[in-house]
Amino acid sequence: MRLLNVFKIATKAIVLNKTRTLLTMLGIIIGVASVIAMLAIGEGSKESIRTTISAMGSNMITVKAGSDTRGGVRQEASVMESLTLSDFQAIKKQSTLLSYSTPVVEGKGQVINGSNNWPSSIYGVNPEYLSIKVVDLQSGSMFTDAEVQTASKVALIGQTVVDNVFPDGQEPVGQMIRFNNIPFKVIGVLEEKGENTFGQDQDDVVIAPYTTVQKRILAIDHLNQIIASAVSEEEAPNVVIEVSNILREQHKLADSEEDDFHVRSMEELISTFSSTSEMLTILLVAVASISLLIGGIGIMNIMYVSVKERTKEIGLRMAVGAKGADILMQFLIEAILISITGGVLGVLLGLGATVFIEKFLNWPTSVAMYSIVISFAVCAVTGIFFGWYPARKASALDPITALRYE
Amino acid sequence: MTKEIIKIEDLKREFTMGTETVHALRGISFTIKEGEFVTIMGSSGSGKSTMLNILGCLDQPTSGIYEIDGVSVKDLNRNELATIRNEKIGFIFQSYNLLARTSAIENVELPLLYNSKVNSEARRERAIKALEMVGLGDRLHHTPSQLSGGQQQRVAIARSLVNNPVMILADEATGNLDTRTSYEIMSLFQELNKQGITITFVTHEPDIATFSSRTIVLKDGDIMQDYKNDNVQSAAEELAKLPKQDD
Numbered sequence: 001m002r003l004l005n006v007f008k009i010a011t012k013a014i015v016l017n018k019t020r021t022l023l024t025m026l027g028i029i030i031g032v033a034s035v036i037a038m039l040a041i042g043e044g045s046k047e048s049i050r051t052t053i054s055a056m057g058s059n060m061i062t063v064k065a066g067s068d069t070r071g072g073v074r075q076e077a078s079v080m081e082s083l084t085l086s087d088f089q090a091i092k093k094q095s096t097l098l099s100y101s102t103p104v105v106e107g108k109g110q111v112i113n114g115s116n117n118w119p120s121s122i123y124g125v126n127p128e129y130l131s132i133k134v135v136d137l138q139s140g141s142m143f144t145d146a147e148v149q150t151a152s153k154v155a156l157i158g159q160t161v162v163d164n165v166f167p168d169g170q171e172p173v174g175q176m177i178r179f180n181n182i183p184f185k186v187i188g189v190l191e192e193k194g195e196n197t198f199g200q201d202q203d204d205v206v207i208a209p210y211t212t213v214q215k216r217i218l219a220i221d222h223l224n225q226i227i228a229s230a231v232s233e234e235e236a237p238n239v240v241i242e243v244s245n246i247l248r249e250q251h252k253l254a255d256s257e258e259d260d261f262h263v264r265s266m267e268e269l270i271s272t273f274s275s276t277s278e279m280l281t282i283l284l285v286a287v288a289s290i291s292l293l294i295g296g297i298g299i300m301n302i303m304y305v306s307v308k309e310r311t312k313e314i315g316l317r318m319a320v321g322a323k324g325a326d327i328l329m330q331f332l333i334e335a336i337l338i339s340i341t342g343g344v345l346g347v348l349l350g351l352g353a354t355v356f357i358e359k360f361l362n363w364p365t366s367v368a369m370y371s372i373v374i375s376f377a378v379c380a381v382t383g384i385f386f387g388w389y390p391a392r393k394a395s396a397l398d399p400i401t402a403l404r405y406e
Numbered sequence: 407m408t409k410e411i412i413k414i415e416d417l418k419r420e421f422t423m424g425t426e427t428v429h430a431l432r433g434i435s436f437t438i439k440e441g442e443f444v445t446i447m448g449s450s451g452s453g454k455s456t457m458l459n460i461l462g463c464l465d466q467p468t469s470g471i472y473e474i475d476g477v478s479v480k481d482l483n484r485n486e487l488a489t490i491r492n493e494k495i496g497f498i499f500q501s502y503n504l505l506a507r508t509s510a511i512e513n514v515e516l517p518l519l520y521n522s523k524v525n526s527e528a529r530r531e532r533a534i535k536a537l538e539m540v541g542l543g544d545r546l547h548h549t550p551s552q553l554s555g556g557q558q559q560r561v562a563i564a565r566s567l568v569n570n571p572v573m574i575l576a577d578e579a580t581g582n583l584d585t586r587t588s589y590e591i592m593s594l595f596q597e598l599n600k601q602g603i604t605i606t607f608v609t610h611e612p613d614i615a616t617f618s619s620r621t622i623v624l625k626d627g628d629i630m631q632d633y634k635n636d637n638v639q640s641a642a643e644e645l646a647k648l649p650k651q652d653d
Contacts, residue, residue: 005519016507316503319464320517320565321492323485399464403499 006326010333013306024302025342027295028382032346032375033353034288036367040354042281044365049273053266059233060132061098063091063226063243066260081222082251082260088226090250097239100128101228105213105220109180111157111165111206118164122155122179122206124213132229140173140188143209151211155184158203159192179206182216236265292375295342296382303335303390314394315402328395335387336380343379347372410473411572411604412438412461417470419456430456432627433470438573438606443599445607445615448624457624458608462497462575463490475572492520496566500578502558504550510537510561511546517569536564540594556587563594573604580614586648592617593641617641 014021065083088103095101105124110117123129127142143154157165157172166172172186184206193202214220230239240263247261307314314327351367358365419431430453438444448454459465460472463479464487472479475494482490491497496517504513514533518524524532537543540560550558559579566574576595580588596617599605607618615621616639623631 002520002522009519012508312503313505316499316505317516317520318488319462319491319497319503321488321520321569323488323520325485326520400459403464403503 002326003329006329007333010330010337013330013334014337017306020302021338024298024338025345027298028292028339028342028379029295029346029349031288031292031295032343032379033349034291035285035375035378036347036350036371037353037357037365038284038288039281039371040350040365040367041357041363042277042284043368043371044358044363045277046274046281047366048364049277053269053273059230059236060266061228061230061236061239061243062262062264063087063228063247064224064262064264065222066258066262081220083223083226085221085223087247087250088223091226091228091243091246094246095228095239095242097231097235097242098228099231100131101226102126102129102132103210103223104129104225104227105210105218106224107180107213107218109217111161112178112181113165113175116165116167118161120158120161120179120204120206122208122213122217124208124210124217126210129207129227132227135193136191138189138191139171140186142188148209148211151209151215153182153184153212153216154187154208155179156188156190156207157186158190158205160201160204161206162189179208180217184208230265233267236267240265289378292378292382296339296386299335299338299383300386300390302338303331303387304393306334307331307390307394310394311397311402311405314397315399315405318397318399319403324395327397328391331391331394332384332387335391336383339379339383339387340376343376346379347376350375409440410437411440411442411475412436412606413471413473415471417460417467417472419453419460419465420468429627431460431467434624434627434629436622436629436632438604440572440604441599441602442620443595443605443607443618444620444622445609445618446622446624447609447612447615448630449610451626452624453627454608454610454624456627458575458577461606462495463487488520492517493569494572496569496571496574498559498562498566498574498576498579500581502550502555502562502582504558504561504565506551507549509547509549510542510553510564513550513561514564514568516565521569532568533564536568537561539567539598540564554587555583556590559583559587559591560594563591563598567598567603573606574598576605576607578609579607580609580611586645588614589641589645589648593645596641 063083065081085103088101091098092101102125107122107124108119109122111120126148127145130136130142137156138159140156142156143152147154155177157177162172165177166175172189175186176183177186178184190203190205190207195201210223228239228243230236243263244259247263248259251260253260317327354365354367357363414437415435416433417431417435418429418433421428421430434457446454446457456465460467463474463482466479466482466487474490477490477494479487479490505516511530511533514536515529518529518532534543534546537546540563542557542560542564545553545557550561553561559582563574579595580591583591592614595605595607599619605618607614609615616635618635619638620634621631622629
């Protein structure tokens with residue numbers, strides 16, 4: 001009841017000083033709006049990185065041979081032949097957290113169709129590859145396990161390859177092409193994926209059974225990579241551990257020896273890229289927080305002026321029976337109302353600015369709910385913190401002195 | 407026997423100014439009974455303002471007894487003093503002290519805002535009644551800047567009446583007004599006094615004292631005179647005697 005009255009008194013004081021209140025709020029408004037807009041930009045860029053990486057298969061696990069020393073000479077990882085088909089079979093058999101897995105052998109060469117040719121890469125995989133990489137087929141079909149067994153000379157090609165070796169708009173499925181002079185029958189065309197985040201053309205590929213690529217093109221029996229997908233993104237870190245353990249056992253590594261392979265999850269890649277944009281977000285938010293702090297000091301300043309200006313009024317209120325606590329609450333509520341109203345306007349302005357940035361600057365943005373909650377809470381705290389001292393000062397006034405104050 | 411509103415016994419108030427002690431009141435005793443109209447007079451430095459602050463429970467005596475409406479003020483803390491001021495005293499100031507840009511009725515409601523026993527309907531009702539008592543029933547929503555000095559002081563009087571105090575305490579209430587208006591205000595005080603309201607009026611103007619029923623004269627912190635006024639003049643009659651104003 002009494003608090004409600006004090007609340008009314010505080011609201012009235014704000015309404016009576018509209019312009020001043022609005023100017024005081026401006027600091028808070030700009031502070032909150034910039035915090036929200038900055039966080040939205042930060043979150044937006046983080047999310048866009050995540051989406052691109054997810055498109056490559058966000059729960060993908062990659063196993064590569066690690067570098068080793070041979071006769072005192074450090075060797076490049078790619079020339080290592082330590083990853084074998086039996087490693088792949090062991091992983092497939094023992095791992096419990098994988099949904100798909102495939103061996104990968106890769107080579108470069110020339111794709112030839114009649115008088116057209118094009119340099120491309122060939123990937124030897126098994127049929128699960130498409131599910132791991134999240135690729136669909138435009139036309140045709142994937143080769144089968146039986147075709148892998150028999151090392152059939154069948155291939156799927158990406159759109160870039162299609163464009164370059166079938167320039168006349170011929171239907172590629174069913175046609176014969178040659179890769180490094182080995183004839184392949186095209187049985188499917190991969191869906192177009194475009195460039196990835198790193199500028200690599202994901203459509204410039206030829207996919208064939210790994211057995212075929214191993215025997216006919218590369219003439220090797222080791223693997224370049226094993227790729228697999230975890231049952232879920234959350235399990236990816238556990239899969240890394242599990243696969244590492246399986247491989248250590250396979251390679252009969254003693255505890256003292258280092259891994260001779262690398263297991264990587266996409267999650268690591270995501271966090272590497274996110275951390276850059278996170279750093280940027282922190283800097284932006286720091287700058288925005290400073291303006292929020294300045295806004296708070298603005299409130300404190302105006303509250304001091306207000307207390308000074310209304311000293312006589314405070315004296316009168318005390319003379320007619322206001323307690324110190326009533327006066328304290330009056331000024332505190334006034335400060336909190338200013339900061340919270342400023343906060344609300346700031347949130348609205350921030351959301352508006354975010355829409356503007358998205359629409360006209362085409363930057364990816366994403367408003368995080370937590371940014372609104374946090375900046376709002378900060379506002380309330382700012383009001384209490386910066387309103388407290390002036391309010392305290394007002395409530396500690398001596399009524400006699402205050403009444404005589406001119 | 408009528409009720410004693412104010413009881414003061416051997417009341418002293420001392421101020422320490424550095425090493426020196428100033429004796430503002432040096433052992434004063436008097437009582438004010440219900441229905442009295444007392445003026446406290448004295449030149450500056452007589453202890454009049456100190457007396458007013460103590461009577462108004464804005465200040466505490468150094469020693470001695472001060473009781474208002476049976477409550478001993480000594481040993482009350484700041485908050486308890488505020489409650490006494492809120493419930494037992496109606497203040498009227500020389501400079502009106504109305505809240506600017508705030509309507510008459512809201513100004514009058516002010517003391518009741520700090521009294522949690524009064525709800526908002528009762529508050530409004532009592533404020534209207536008080537403004538009607540001072541003859542401003544038709545100016546409820548005027549702000550102080552739209553009112554004359556005399557009208558502003560009437561609003562202040564209504565404000566002092568609204569909490570049904572045991573005593574109205576006026577500090578030079580006519581000091582800022584011209585003779586005609588101050589007679590009008592004095593006649594309003596006399597009317598209120600006739601209705602049984604106890605009034606204590608602090609002033610340095612001798613002619614104001616002629617309208618009251620009793621006068622206490624202070625000098626250098628002591629009571630110099632305390633006399634009943636057998637020949638109370640009517641402010642309304644004095645007002646009639648003034649030359650007619652040119653309109």
